[in-house]
Amino acid sequence: MNRLGIKTPARYAINATLIIAFIYWGYVITQGGMLTRAQNNIIIQVGFFIILAVSLNLPAGYLGQLPLGHAGFMAVGAYIGALFWRSGILSGYGSVVGGLIAAGIVSAIFGIIIGVPALRLRGDYLAIITLGFGEMIRVLIMNLPSITGGAQGLQQIPRHSNFLVVYICVIVCCLVIHMIMKSRHGRAILAIRDNEIATESMGINTTYYKVMAFAVSAFFAGVAGALYAGTLGILVPSDFNFMMSINILMIVVLGGLGSMMGSIIGAIVLTSLPLFMQGLNQYRLIIYALLLILVMIFKPSGLMGTYDFSMGHVLEKVGGWTMRSKKEGGASDDSE
Amino acid sequence: MLYVAQFINALQLGSIYALIALGYSMVYGIIKLLNFAHGDVIMVGGYVAIFALAAGFHPVVAVILVILGCTALAIIMEKLAYTPLRTAPRISVLITAIGISLLLQNLAQLFFGARPQPIHIPFPTGSISIGAVSIAYPMIITIGVAVLSMVALNYIVQGTKLGKAMRAVSEDTQAAQLMGINVNSIITFTFAVGAALAGIGAILFFVRFPVVTPTVGAMLGLKAFIAAVLGGIGSIPGAMLGGFAIGFLEVIVNAVGLSRWTDGAVFLVLIIILLVRPAGLVGKPMIEKV
């Protein structure tokens, strides 16, 4: 199993150190007044868009099915999180964590409820039925004003989303999805993308894996929704319309369907672009739409393809520790 | 009396949905492409009508210009965006279609602004009375045009050589090519016919609802698509049936005072039909080939 030059515990130690260093560095930078307020705000937004994109990438990129209702799961999480925090059941960090987990779990339940029937379909039909479910969720939120505030919106949501909360969620999300994809379950999911019928005939329970991927995706979309609520302090149902689903899809597609690194870079670029494109703003959506079409025509795999960043590989290349890894290179992190 | 008025209203709304659903259905039936931008073609048709009428063209000429404009737009779309993706995965094609829809909406907003603009298409006014019920001419014309279009389309597909070629391409593209059918021109023709129907639909829609905004096509396209799926996508009578069904559903839900659930009801129907009978009311079930 030790196909890489660096021993596994060492790799974990390196990765853990890097992650802690990143969080600490980010915390110092965002709290230390080194950035402008708009930059701080964008960093938070980038955070929940990373979660949204990475979680959409699981069904869209790895599983090869295209859900168009991601905003619906985000909405469920946002309202659950907001109601949880407003109710003030817990206090302090317990409340923050409790709200996020509640948002994720309820959203995942929705994912299962929707996924079980919807995933019997595939391709275009799956895309359309998830779009239908996403819109249904919005109609429900709109028509339950006594709970959700309806179209008038939900105000005074405690603003819990600071850098630490958001980026710990980002790391947990990336880590969990990364680990799923590196496990037996991940290979089953990739197999379903490549050939569902062959996968099924190999004895793999495709329905189970599809629903699981869907539920995990919904879980993190819900967490991201709660972070969104905790950033803005106000929710209106129209925030979660079809355009939101399209925005998330745009990040995933431009980054590269099936590349976590691509989703992350896509989220960073597309979320922070409006801040730097003030003069060109009226052309921005036209440029996005053109990019979407051109990428699909000329590089359907997205800008990053299926390339995924791997610290281990970088270290190997830098340190020249590639003694026995050549033979199994294809099966390692870099699945291109 | 009240019921008759609502019935005719539903019939007119259903006719418009049906015409637009026909376009979706044809394109999907032949190349399995879900043309998300179909609704936006109607929006473009609306702006063409505004400019044609403002430029002083005779209304009949304006109507022809709208139909030609929609057709030309669809052919450009097909040649530039869809042809290069003929062999690409379905997911790529769907994303491209979404991209085109976004592009058209935002271009319209850039050129024409977000302000709602009136369209005044001169149309025969007046009404005929049957007993206590009076039916306006536009209603009769709308329903008549929709039924005629369906009959004509059905004839093209079932009764002509061109239609035979279309069905062959739909059945097996490669085999059709081997039999000497020019697949590319058949697909382009299909797009053109679908868009011409959208152009007719645009005229009828804007006679009934005379306001254009850059996003007017989005919801309309979605509803028409749901109608096509409900009827059985790929089937011409199915699209017609689905269109009328959605029209009636909306009017009934609105009329009984549940209008806040209208969209919900339409999406619910979509979900149920996809789960219970994905092939639609009259479509043939598709068998997965290994």
Next chain:
Amino acid sequence: MKKRSIIALVLALMMCVALVAACGETPPAGPTGPTDPTAGGTTNGTDASGEEVTEVHIGLLGPWTGGAAYFGVSVRNGALLYIENFNAQGGLQIRVTDRDEEGDSARAVTMYHDLVDAGVTAIIGSVTSGPTMAVVPEAFADGMPMISGTATHAGVTVNQDTGEVFTNMFRSCFIDPFQGVKMAEFAHEILSARTAAVLYAHDIDYSIGLMQAFVDRAAEIGLEVIHIETFADEAPDFTAQLTNIAAANPDVVFIPVYNRHTALIGPQSAAAGVTATMLGADGWAGTLDAIADPSTVEGAFYLTGFTYESEEQHIIDFIERFEAQYGIMPNMFAAQAYDAAAILIRAIEGAIAAGLTPGTDEFKQATIANMAATDIEGVTGRITFDRYNNPQKTAFILQIIDGEARFWGTF
């Protein structure tokens, strides 16, 4: 494989717990962002001793693109017209930085922070209620003077859960409940209506706010609401609802929606046989630009903050200058934004006269205090503020006669 995943997960969780714990100990490191007290946009130097300040930097926030761009662009035109005219007088100069929030709440907050980074002393914005309400708590915490010309939701200036007033936030438009109350009273007192119906959009906060206020007030004054119908924003077909309203045969029908809806409702209500007098609110502004057949809304009354038909010279001047600048007539949104700019800049002048330095907290507080004490004759009427920072001003009633919106009177 499995064991390794568990180890990794445990490591990650431990890391998170450690971090949270670590941060629990250290209190957040003070206010974020640059805290340079002179970042308020004085370029030519000044001090508190009252030397002449030549430039003040303000922000303009709104949706110049996206679905609400129609309102946003009107507002920008109106506000910039006032500022350009003001600057042309010489003396104090107002520098404007504008930011596009696209009608998106999250983006509005980002752009608000960007304006703060740019060093603005006060902000005109935002345009629609949703994004404005997302920004206001942040601006309140900063003590940033803000005024909107168009955000009508009651929650823009008041925290609706606690009743706390956002003292920094003002507006030059009517609030939703005010309009609903006014139109109920108008129907009852002026039109002597006994029965009313309502047709509103259930997914637009503006429409719901007006509907509720109308229904509540109608119950108080004895106007019987016999039928309420609703529709969704994107739906084009209201015939079924209008047919029901026609069957109920009320004296008036209140339709608190925007012009993109009224342009569709007019022809359909005529076809459905609705004979009741139509009543609307300021969302009706621009109906006649969007409707194909104006005869279908003939006789309708609507409330507005602005009318072209005025004898007053400063209003005539405003309309002429606006037309000369932009080639179109100003709509109500532009006029209210013009007044919003006037209120803000007058308050800024007051703070300058008091010898304060732009950008300082004292300057902002003085600007806020001056705005609260506003009493000006704007192009939308004389404006003072109540204790909730909502304007006390006259409502104009327009009536559509012969395809034109005629000034009926004040109410």
